[in-house]
Amino acid sequence: xxxxxxxxxxxxxxxxxxxxxxxxxxxxxxxxxxxxxxxxxxxxxxxxxxxxxxxxxxxxxxxxxxxxxxxxxxxxxxxxxxxxxxxxxxxxxxxxxxxxxxxxxxxxxxxxxxxxxxxxxxxxxxxxxxxxxxxxxxxxxxxxxxxxxxxxxxxxxxxxxxxxxxxxxxxxxxxxxxxxxxxxxxxxxxxxxxxxxxxxxxxxxxxxxxxxxxxxxxxxxxxxxxxxxxxxxxxxxxxxxxxxxxxxxxxxxxxxxxxxxxxxxxxxxxxxxxxxxxxxxxxxxxxxxxxxxxxxxxxxxxxxxxxxxxxxxxxxxxxxxxxxxxxxxxxxxxxxxxxxxxxxxxxxxxxxxxxxxxxxxxxxxxxxxxxxxxxxxxxxxxxxxxxxxxxxxxxxxxxxxxxxxxxxxxxxxxxxxxxxxxxxxxxxxxxxxxxxxxxxxxxxxxxxxxxxxxxxxxxxxxxxxxxxxxxxxxxxxxxxxxxxxxxxxxxxxxxxxxxxxxxxxxxxxxxxxxxxxxxxxxxxxxxxxxxxxxxxxxxxxxxxxxxxxxxxxxxxxxxxxxxxxxxxxxxxxxxxxxxxxxxxxxxxxxxxxxxxxxxxxxxxxxxxxxxxxxxxxxxxxxxxxxxxxxxxxxxxxxxxxxxxxxxxxxxxxxxxxxxxxxxx
Amino acid sequence: xxxxxxxxxxxxxxxxxxxxxxxxxxxxxxxxxxxxxxxxxxxxxxxxxxxxxxxxxxxxxxxxxxxxxxxxxxxxxxxxxxxxxxxxxxxxxxxxxxxxxxxxxxxxxxxxxxxxxxxxxxxxxxxxxxxx
Numbered sequence: 020x021x022x023x024x025x026x027x028x029x030x031x032x033x034x035x036x037x038x039x040x041x042x043x044x045x046x047x048x049x050x051x052x053x054x055x056x057x058x059x060x061x062x063x064x065x066x067x068x069x070x071x072x073x074x075x076x077x078x079x080x081x082x083x084x085x086x087x088x089x090x091x092x093x094x095x096x097x098x099x100x101x102x103x104x105x106x107x108x109x110x111x112x113x114x115x116x117x118x119x120x121x122x123x124x125x126x127x128x129x130x131x132x133x134x135x136x137x138x139x140x141x142x143x144x145x146x147x148x149x150x151x152x153x154x155x156x157x158x159x160x161x162x163x164x165x166x167x168x169x170x171x172x173x174x175x176x177x178x179x180x181x182x183x184x185x186x187x188x189x190x191x192x193x194x195x196x197x198x199x200x201x202x203x204x205x206x207x208x209x210x211x212x213x214x215x216x217x218x219x220x221x222x223x224x225x226x227x228x229x230x231x232x233x234x235x236x237x238x239x240x241x242x243x244x245x246x247x248x249x250x251x252x253x254x255x256x257x258x259x260x261x262x263x264x265x266x267x268x269x270x271x272x273x274x275x276x277x278x279x280x281x282x283x284x285x286x287x288x289x290x291x292x293x294x295x296x297x298x299x300x301x302x303x304x305x306x307x308x309x310x311x312x313x314x315x316x317x318x319x320x321x322x323x324x325x326x327x328x329x330x331x332x333x334x335x336x337x338x339x340x341x342x343x344x345x346x347x348x349x350x351x352x353x354x355x356x357x358x359x360x361x362x363x364x365x366x367x368x369x370x371x372x373x374x375x376x377x378x379x380x381x382x383x384x385x386x387x388x389x390x391x392x393x394x395x396x397x398x399x400x401x402x403x404x405x406x407x408x409x410x411x412x413x414x415x416x417x418x419x420x421x422x423x424x425x426x427x428x429x430x431x432x433x434x435x436x437x438x439x440x441x442x443x444x445x446x447x448x449x450x451x452x453x454x455x456x457x458x459x460x461x462x463x464x465x466x467x468x469x470x471x472x473x474x475x476x477x478x479x480x481x482x483x484x485x486x487x488x489x490x491x492x493x494x495x496x497x498x499x500x501x502x503x504x505x506x507x508x509x510x511x512x513x514x515x516x517x518x519x520x521x522x523x524x525x526x527x528x529x530x531x532x533x534x535x536x537x538x539x540x541x542x543x544x545x546x547x548x549x550x551x552x553x554x555x556x557x558x559x560x561x562x563x564x565x566x567x568x569x570x571x572x573x574x575x576x577x578x579x580x581x582x583x584x585x586x587x588x589x590x591x592x593x594x595x596x597x598x599x600x601x602x603x604x605x606x607x608x609x610x611x612x613x614x615x616x617x618x619x620x621x622x623x624x625x626x627x628x629x630x631x632x633x634x635x636x637x638x639x640x641x642x643x644x645x646x647x648x649x650x651x652x653x654x655x656x657x658x659x660x661x662x663x664x665x666x667x668x669x670x671x672x673x674x675x676x677x678x679x680x681x682x683x
Numbered sequence: 684x685x686x687x688x689x690x691x692x693x694x695x696x697x698x699x700x701x702x703x704x705x706x707x708x709x710x711x712x713x714x715x716x717x718x719x720x721x722x723x724x725x726x727x728x729x730x731x732x733x734x735x736x737x738x739x740x741x742x743x744x745x746x747x748x749x750x751x752x753x754x755x756x757x758x759x760x761x762x763x764x765x766x767x768x769x770x771x772x773x774x775x776x777x778x779x780x781x782x783x784x785x786x787x788x789x790x791x792x793x794x795x796x797x798x799x800x801x802x803x804x805x806x807x808x809x810x811x812x813x814x815x
Contacts, residue, residue, distance in 0.1 A: 180774075252771065358691045366690070373698050388716060398724070401733060402716040406709075413705055544747060594774075604774050624771050625747055633747040635771065 021165040024074035027067045032155035034064040038148025046141040054141045058129045065122035072119045079106050084174045087166040094176040094599040096570045104187040105177045111164035118154040120198040128202045143209030153333050176600035185245035192238030197303040199231025204300035216351045221279045232272045233656040240649040251607035253637045258407040260386045264306035271299035274375035289352045297341040304334050360432040367425035378414040412466050423477035445479030467536030474525045481518050516659025523652035526644045533641030542635040554638035557581045571595040576623050576632045592623040616643040723762035733785045738778050746772050770797035
């Protein structure tokens with residue numbers, strides 16, 4: 020079996036190499052049959068990678084611990100679902116997942132576009148092939164997932180904190196996002212290489228970028244949920260480099276998604292867009308590098324890691340190569356239109372972009388800071404929470420505000436007076452909400468208060484947009500209100516899908532501000548029968564239970580919860596002792612109030628031999644809005660992604676009019 | 684505002700100015716980072732630092748009553764320093780693990796800031812190769 024896996028990977032390396040070399044030669048000399056052959060090599064590479072992935076998954080499923088990868092991350096009594104997900108918890112396994120998603124996406128992108136955008140695909144193929152060569156080479160020569168050993172009696176087991184359903188979904192979603200950004204990158208580079216200066220590559224890859232961006236966003240929320248429930252320190256995001264690794268490409272892709280609209284409408288920002296897509300893709304490589312190379316613990320462990328230097332070299336190659344290409348094509352990328360006014364749709368999008376990129380760069384600086392200081396001064400200096408929180412507020416709050424302003428400002432030029440008229444209602448809502456919250460005592464956190472006022476403003480503008488649009492649609496086409504509403508959304512999926520996503524971001528902001536700025540914590544050591552007050556809850560420690568589970572022993576403290584005179588049932592918090600892994604894992608108790616969105620979060624910090632338990636209890640208002648935001652975000656993305664026949668026809672006529680055949 | 688000029692230039696100038704202002708504000712509000720040191724590098728340091736080392740010896744005391752006491756040694760080396768710590772203890776904390784804790788040295792003992800103890804992810808992403 021391992022031979023089959025290895026052979027499949029070698030075949031993948033050969034095929035991607037062919038896609039790179041033959042593809043580049045064919046594109047340069049315009050040989051159509053050779054170009055097709057290179058594209059077919061990419062498609063076949065997906066098949067061979069799938070075989071390799073199948074071999075690895077089979078090893079985990081069959082508990083074949085002669086595979087080193089399986090022995091290191093699984094055990095006989097590990098439930099099947101986790102045995103499968105354990106496959107990508109290892110370094111080599113995750114690289115294989117990268118390659119699998121990459122070849123899958125490449126195949127789909129080539130198949131879907133090779134008739135309609137042939138010249139770009141011809142050049143995108145070698146770029147996709149090149150990225151594939153890198154990962155296939157790592158898997159064949161540097162970090163093979165198919166190393167074998169004499170079969171041990173049992174595996175070392177999967178890290179208990181990874182035995183969680185959210186952790187099954189989190190890595191694949193992030194990888195869909197990371198790898199998904201390869202497609203717009205490859206098409207951008209392909210378009211430059213083919214000397215096309217129109218925005219065809221943007222239109223072609225719009226949905227790819229959206230899919231990648233959505234997967235990355237949802238993946239991060241799933242990760243946050245995992246951290247909240249499983250790591251259990253009372254938070255969901257800690258500015259850990261591993262978390263930042265996924266946040267940075269997402270922010271860059273967010274900037275890109277907005278700025279391409281400017282290029283589509285006004286043919287501006289061409290250079291900026293190419294640079295952004297290069298930036299986003301490099302950050303997704305950098306994210307993989309951060310989490311997989313060991314550079315986080317120290318530079319020294321990085322130089323000892325097998326894949327680290329290779330990764331760094333590849334990132335440098337991508338960045339320098341892409342920048343050199345952009346430089347060479349600069350004359351072709353000059354914009355014919357200019358920014359006309361600082362108060363216009365273009366300008367607000369530009370501000371949004373500057374803020375997003377600034378936020379991304381400060382996070383990048385924070386992540387790189389310990390690495391740089393260790394390299395320069397020999398002493399790693401880490402920038403902690405205050406650094407990130409400061410910049411999140413400085414850049415994030417204006418971004419929140421712009422989300423309300425941007426979509427309503429006219430293109431090209433708007434007058435300040437017309438703006439004030441447009442925004443009268445939302446502005447009133449924002450001031451009203453601010454004053455009410457101030458009266459309720461929310462002034463304890465100024466950033467929280469600002470966030471809530473801005474949120475009210477944005478929700479106000481979004482509601483206004485939907486009401487106005489529906490009203491206009493109804494007076495135009497008649498019919499009932501719901502009919503007019505669904506017509507409105509169906510006819511402008513991008514725009515209204517975008518508004519729904521904006522609403523999700525506002526929900527996220529409300530949830531984050533509520534749970535971080537207005538939470539309360541109390542702690543204490545309780546003997547059985549004693550009571551702890553937390554916020555307006557009262558918790559009574561009733562019993563300590565011990566019970567066996569499939570691969571662990573569970574210890575649980577049971578607490579009865581009361582709020583005022585209401586009995587709210589009980590909450591369990593405790594620890595799991597995992598047998599094969601010989602590790603203990605904290606299992607927190609969470610009681611969610613679905614009406615107010617508030618969580619009561621109980622950690623059994625320490626279980627003492629005398630049966631007393633040291634508890635730490637958080638009351639986190641509005642935290643459930645964060646998870647709700649994920650669902651709304653997904654809904655908005657789906658609306659924006661949904662195939663739109665009208666849009667396709669519009670595009671076809673546009674390209675016909677521009678003299679660029681949509682179909683050759 | 685002069686219409687004739689290109690507003691894009693104004694945007695660039697304004698953003699550069701804004702960036703500078705923000706950094707000044709940051710420097711005055713939040714201060715610098717925390718240096719990360721090994722036990723052997725602690726000598727003579729006052730002020731808050733992050734200490735990284737391997738847990739050795741015996742772990743005694745109660746993290747929620749009087750403090751947890753343990754000794755940290757250089758990950759690669761022999762220097763040690765006693766640590767007293769209060770607050771939440773990660774699941775993976777035990778003798779032999781690499782940990783990270785913030786605090787300052789007082790009279791030869793490293794007094795930790797509560798709730799800053801973290802274990803360095805030992806096997807989250809790649810198992811360390813002991814052989815190599």
